Amino acid sequence: MTLRLRRSARIFLFNEADEVLLIRFVAEREDGPFVFWVTPGGEVEGGESELAAAQRELLEELGLSVALVGPVHQESGGTYTHLGETVRNFDTFFAARCGREEPKLAGVTADEIALMREARWWSFAELAETAERVFPDRLVELGRRVLGEVFPGKSPSDASGVLAQGGLLAKIEV
Numbered sequence: 001m002t003l004r005l006r007r008s009a010r011i012f013l014f015n016e017a018d019e020v021l022l023i024r025f026v027a028e029r030e031d032g033p034f035v036f037w038v039t040p041g042g043e044v045e046g047g048e049s050e051l052a053a054a055q056r057e058l059l060e061e062l063g064l065s066v067a068l069v070g071p072v073h074q075e076s077g078g079t080y081t082h083l084g085e086t087v088r089n090f091d092t093f094f095a096a097r098c099g100r101e102e103p104k105l106a107g108v109t110a111d112e113i114a115l116m117r118e119a120r121w122w123s124f125a126e127l128a129e130t131a132e133r134v135f136p137d138r139l140v141e142l143g144r145r146v147l148g149e150v151f152p153g154k155s156p157s158d159a160s161g162v163l164a165q166g167g168l169l170a171k172i173e174v
């Protein structure tokens with residue numbers, strides 16, 4: 001059986017305290033709810049670039065329109081069931097900064113509204129200690145690296161132009 005490749009664009013979104021924003025999803029499954037935290041983002045639509053998808057997803061999910069840097073990382077998001085379909089996922093990550101109070105969790109589709117339960121800023125120390133399921137798996141390592149390489153000592157307004165569009169800090173093949 002050939003699985004559909006689901007391309008997604010995700011964002012490491014940092015605030016002025018260098019915390020990263022994650023969204024808590026609760027997906028109902030036959031064996032019970034599957035609860036996880038993940039960076040903002042979603043599926044790349046047909047004819048859309050990863051950058052355009054990341055910009056759209058930030059606007060739809062959080063009401064944000066901010067400068068994006070990257071891509072800064074790519075990796076296989078594994079195989080899983082998404083809205084009743086088993087897919088092979090591949091994530092392209094961008095980075096951005098915003099003020100702590102700027103994101104407002106929303107959703108566009110009924111499915112998004114049903115799945116997205118809350119958004120929360122996390123410190124790397126909190127992420128290293130949590131028993132919660134968090135994606136990507138190596139978020140602390142990746143987030144620290146992206147923050148240090150893309151925004152070293154930068155304020156949110158200094159974010160643009162740090163990494164040339166199309167530059168890539170890390171890539172893991174599907």
